[in-house]
Amino acid sequence: MNRQSERIAREGIDLSLSTLADLIGHACVALTPIHALIARHVLVDAGRLHGDDTTVPLLARGGARTARVWTYVRDDRAWDGGAPPAALFYFSTDRRKEHPTRHLAEWHGVLQSDVYGGYNDLYLADRSPGPVRSALCWSHARRKFFELADIKAIARKGKKVVQEISPIALDAVTRIDAIFAAERDITGLSDAARHEARQQWVAPMVNDLHDWMLAERVRMSKHNPVAKAINYMLEGTGRWEAFTAFLDDGRLCLTNNAAERALRGIALGRKSWLFAGSERGGDRAAFMYTLIVTAKMNDIDPQAWMADVLARLPDMPVSRLPELLPWNWKATMELKRIAA
Numbered sequence: 001m002n003r004q005s006e007r008i009a010r011e012g013i014d015l016s017l018s019t020l021a022d023l024i025g026h027a028c029v030a031l032t033p034i035h036a037l038i039a040r041h042v043l044v045d046a047g048r049l050h051g052d053d054t055t056v057p058l059l060a061r062g063g064a065r066t067a068r069v070w071t072y073v074r075d076d077r078a079w080d081g082g083a084p085p086a087a088l089f090y091f092s093t094d095r096r097k098e099h100p101t102r103h104l105a106e107w108h109g110v111l112q113s114d115v116y117g118g119y120n121d122l123y124l125a126d127r128s129p130g131p132v133r134s135a136l137c138w139s140h141a142r143r144k145f146f147e148l149a150d151i152k153a154i155a156r157k158g159k160k161v162v163q164e165i166s167p168i169a170l171d172a173v174t175r176i177d178a179i180f181a182a183e184r185d186i187t188g189l190s191d192a193a194r195h196e197a198r199q200q201w202v203a204p205m206v207n208d209l210h211d212w213m214l215a216e217r218v219r220m221s222k223h224n225p226v227a228k229a230i231n232y233m234l235e236g237t238g239r240w241e242a243f244t245a246f247l248d249d250g251r252l253c254l255t256n257n258a259a260e261r262a263l264r265g266i267a268l269g270r271k272s273w274l275f276a277g278s279e280r281g282g283d284r285a286a287f288m289y290t291l292i293v294t295a296k297m298n299d300i301d302p303q304a305w306m307a308d309v310l311a312r313l314p315d316m317p318v319s320r321l322p323e324l325l326p327w328n329w330k331a332t333m334e335l336k337r338i339a340a
Contacts, residue, residue, distance in 0.1 A: 004113035021088055028287050030310055033321050035287060038294055041325070042088040046074040047109040049253050051100065052120070052259035058093060058276045067093050067276060069266055069286055070103060079191045079251050084327035085297040087262040091282035091287040097121060097250075108132050110249065112256045114140050115239070116231070123238075134242040134298055138176065139245065144229035145172040168216055168226050175209045183217040183254045183285050191250030204260070210234075262293050298326040305329055 028035075042049070050073040058067035070092065075085040092099045093207050097118035103110070104122055108130040113119055122132040148169035179202060186197045213230045220227040234240055246252035266289065276282040295302040309324045322328060 004015075024284055024288070027306075028284050029309065030288075030313055031291060031306070031312070033318075034324055035290055036262055037103070037325055038086050038290055039088055041084070041086050042072055042074045043104070043107045045083070046107075048076075049074060049104075049107070049109065049111055050253075050256050050259035050262075051104075051111050051113045052256060052263055053116075053264045056091075056266065056282065057274055058282060059278065065093070067091065067282055068095050068099070069263070069282070070099060071262045071289075071293075072103065073079070073258045073262050073315055076251070078187055078253050078258075080188055081191070083249065085294070086326075087290060087293040087297060089262075089286040089293070091276070091279070091286040093279060093282075104132065109250060110135050110245070110317060112137065112253060113259070115236075116254060133245065134238065135245040135249075135252050136242040138179070138243065139255040139257055139260075141229075141233050142173065142176045142180075144232055145169045145176065145226070148225055148229065149173050166226055169229065172209075172213070172226075172229070175205070175212065179205050180208070180254065189250075189298065194250035195248070203247050204237060210240065225283060227330070260299075265289070265293065293325045298330055300326055300330045300333075 010041060014020040028120050050070070053068045056067050056069050057064040068091070070090045073087045074083065074087070076083045077085060090099070095118065097120065100118055101121045106129065108127075108292045110133045111119060111122065112135045119132075119134070121127070123134055125131050129248055146169075149172075150165070182197075182202050182205065186194045189197070213240055217230050217234075227303055233243055244253055276285060291306060292302040305326055308329070312324065316324065323332065
């Protein structure tokens with residue numbers, strides 16, 4: 001290929017990318033009313049949310065910088081809450097605490113998350129419209145013990161195994177796994193039934209775990225990795241109370257896995273696309289992730305749904321826009337299928 005051909009090919013690719021970006025921009029504008037309804041469903045109507053974030057590369061002068069995509073997930077299926085699941089995404093150029101503080105400025109309820117300190121302003125007692133309650137993730141806590149008890153993973157990393165796996169870490173994993181097993185048995189029950197079962201069966205196991213961790217910790221050096229895993233659950237004001245908040249509220253989950261599942265597509269996508277080209281591109285990506293992930297959570301094809309919504313929006317009165325939300329659209333399509 002000569003230089004002229006190379007230039008034409010390159011400009012053709014640039015034109016295609018520019019056209020694609022314009023199309024996505026137009027789609028974002030057209031779908032803004034639907035996005036706003038999903039945001040209201042998540043941030044206004046929900047009393048409990050899952051929150052998390054992940055890294056995305058952002059094109060910057062001289063290379064790429066690390067930006068973030070945040071998600072807030074409403075998913076009440078674990079306790080048969082009845083509300084349709086949905087996920088809301090935001091983009092930011094960094095991980096400063098001002099971002100979740102702004103995202104959730106008008107919301108209060110229970111936030112299920114990891115121990116990221118950027119949420120701390122949400123928990124302040126004098127916060128308006130009210131303090132957010134923290135419920136921490138047991139998957140994160142279990143992972144710290146599991147890494148110390150997984151000798152196969154250590155071997156895969158090429159590290160020399162000096163001794164057998166930590167028996168204390170293994171004991172912790174066994175105890176926590178028993179709690180997970182009990183929780184699996186009550187998934188999908190009402191919040192009242194979940195609360196009753198937890199008080200009867202789960203709370204004693206949690207209390208035993210707490211006493212066991214305290215007893216083991218006093219026999220360890222503070223530099224012991226197992227002691228650090230224990231401190232992850234016990235140290236800090238209100239830390240253990242946040243880990244055990246689920247015992248007193250049947251709506252709460254043991255883990256923050258709902259948010260991690262919502263972010264999975266972004267984690268996988270990083271292997272396919274190189275970076276967000278700009279802050280505006282990051283915002284548009286977060287906008288589209290809100291629509292796509294919410295559609296998938298409601299078991300519908302995002303492409304089919306958005307194509308139909310874009311076709312119907314110009315003639316749809318504002319009062320009927322909720323009909324185009326993924327869960328309502330799905331119900332309408334199902335009725336049409338049955339009628340046909």
